[in-house]
Amino acid sequence: MNALGRHILVEFYDCSPELMNDVVHIENSMVAAAETAGATVINSTFHHFSPYGVSGVVVIQESHLAIHTWPEYGYAAVDLFTCGDSVDPWVSYNYLKEAFQSGHGSSMELRRGQLSLLKRNDFNLESLRDVSAKPQEEIGTITRDVWFTERDENIALSLKHSGNQLYKKDSPYQRVEVFETLAYGNMLTLDGMVMCTQKDEYVYHEMITHVPMFSHTKAKRALVIGGGDGGTVRELLRHEQLEEVTLVEIDELVIEACKLHLPETAVAFDNPRLNLLVEDGIKYINECEDGRYDLIIVDSADPVGPGEGLFTAEFYSQVHRCLTPDGVMITQSESPRFNSAVFVEIYETYKQIFGQDKVHCYLAAIPTYPTGTWSFSYSSKGNSTPLTFDREAAARFSKEQGLKYYNEDIHMAAFALPNFVKELLNNGSQEAIDAYSAEPTNE
Numbered sequence: 001m002n003a004l005g006r007h008i009l010v011e012f013y014d015c016s017p018e019l020m021n022d023v024v025h026i027e028n029s030m031v032a033a034a035e036t037a038g039a040t041v042i043n044s045t046f047h048h049f050s051p052y053g054v055s056g057v058v059v060i061q062e063s064h065l066a067i068h069t070w071p072e073y074g075y076a077a078v079d080l081f082t083c084g085d086s087v088d089p090w091v092s093y094n095y096l097k098e099a100f101q102s103g104h105g106s107s108m109e110l111r112r113g114q115l116s117l118l119k120r121n122d123f124n125l126e127s128l129r130d131v132s133a134k135p136q137e138e139i140g141t142i143t144r145d146v147w148f149t150e151r152d153e154n155i156a157l158s159l160k161h162s163g164n165q166l167y168k169k170d171s172p173y174q175r176v177e178v179f180e181t182l183a184y185g186n187m188l189t190l191d192g193m194v195m196c197t198q199k200d201e202y203v204y205h206e207m208i209t210h211v212p213m214f215s216h217t218k219a220k221r222a223l224v225i226g227g228g229d230g231g232t233v234r235e236l237l238r239h240e241q242l243e244e245v246t247l248v249e250i251d252e253l254v255i256e257a258c259k260l261h262l263p264e265t266a267v268a269f270d271n272p273r274l275n276l277l278v279e280d281g282i283k284y285i286n287e288c289e290d291g292r293y294d295l296i297i298v299d300s301a302d303p304v305g306p307g308e309g310l311f312t313a314e315f316y317s318q319v320h321r322c323l324t325p326d327g328v329m330i331t332q333s334e335s336p337r338f339n340s341a342v343f344v345e346i347y348e349t350y351k352q353i354f355g356q357d358k359v360h361c362y363l364a365a366i367p368t369y370p371t372g373t374w375s376f377s378y379s380s381k382g383n384s385t386p387l388t389f390d391r392e393a394a395a396r397f398s399k400e401q402g403l404k405y406y407n408e409d410i411h412m413a414a415f416a417l418p419n420f421v422k423e424l425l426n427n428g429s430q431e432a433i434d435a436y437s438a439e440p441t442n443e
């Protein structure tokens with residue numbers, strides 16, 4: 001070769017937008033394209049941007065392969081750079097064109113480091129040799145650096161995962177995926193939003209259940225709308241006093257994914273006291289008889305897609321109708337910091353339906369949720385209040401059940417709200433929302 005390297009600049013057009021957004025497929029294809037061309041892969045780093053797009057690089061002993069995709073255009077920009085002549089980068093080109101189902105590709109090969117233009121420095125190369133670097137043959141396994149990112153305009157949460165997609169299916173309602181994250185274990189996402197992870201799901205599930213169960217001690221019948229991961233019913237069914245727990249989840253694929261890959265969360269799906277229904281929770285509550293439930297928990301995702309209707313005054317009015325006279329509604333009520341506008345709006349709706357002094361907000365720290373600060377609402381149809389509860393019973397239960405978050409002190413502390421949350425709840429003015437929201441509000 002009359003040059004140090006060969007650099008092929010590649011434009012892949014008319015690729016499948018699906019594949020252009022599939023970080024696992026792209027990473028596997030890039031690694032395989034390198035290996036098929038005879039290259040020795042050192043490591044790979046790939047990042048999946050939310051809402052879409054992937055960037056990544058595969059470092060090979062013979063240099064690198066790099067890519068950035070624009071799924072919205074079905075387009076990928078790829079760099080194939082190899083040194084020496086043991087590896088033919090065109091082999092990688094052909095492999096990737098197929099792997100990305102590219103309608104057509106254009107490319108340009110550059111010879112990099114024309115020897116005729118280079119002058120070899122005659123100094124002792126030995127001094128450069130990095131004796132600490134392990135020779136490739138001893139490295140063996142390639143280190144993969146594949147990231148999942150949930151982000152919106154201004155905030156992102158990235159979690160490194162193994163690159164193996166454990167579950168990925170599209171239901172009529174949403175994309176259901178499970179990733180094998182390195183820090184938080186298996187993680188369920190719906191339409192690219194984190195729902196729960198093995199390492200921190202207990203925070204959400206213990207707080208959405210035990211707070212109402214210890215302040216509404218006579219509960220016999222409970223209804224959960226959403227909650228297809230199973231964590232909420234797992235916690236509810238720890239309470240022997242509950243004679244019947246009904247779970248209404250719209251998407252059977254969520255249940256399937258969690259049974260397969262989040263078994264600890266899905267552990268109670270075969271409990272005889274559980275009535276598991278795959279149905280739209282809105283339809284269920286509209287057809288439900290008056291005053292049937294002591295406790296109704298709305299364990300929904302964010303107010304988008306199938307869950308949008310679970311954040312409306314009509315829906316909450318129906319929930320109110322289906323509660324016993326002393327019944328309690330619990331909802332996951334988003335983050336006061338992440339989506340302050342939604343937070344303010346839903347609390348105003350709760351108060352219109354349940355009454356100004358019947359609605360309470362409590363907080364919990366959930367690391368894998370945007371901003372890490374999440375909230376729950378406690379709305380009473382009757383006179384039960386969240387801070388009137390048997391502390392000893394709660395302490396005993398937390399100990400006996402080996403709970404990891406909920407205890408009698410957290411129960412109290414969760415309702416001690418910071419001033420900015422109190423201000424958002426008491427005067428949800430646009431000014432307050434602008435002041436505290438992590439989101440640009442007045443665009």
Ligand code: SAM
Binds near residue numbers: 204280
């Ligand atoms: N902890 C999660 C969070 O805060 O984002 C929510 C967990 S749970 C997985 C949310 C569930 O609500 C999803 O499985 C989704 O399919 C379900 N869901 C959304 N809309 C629904 C509806 N209309 N009826 C019943 N379930 C619904």
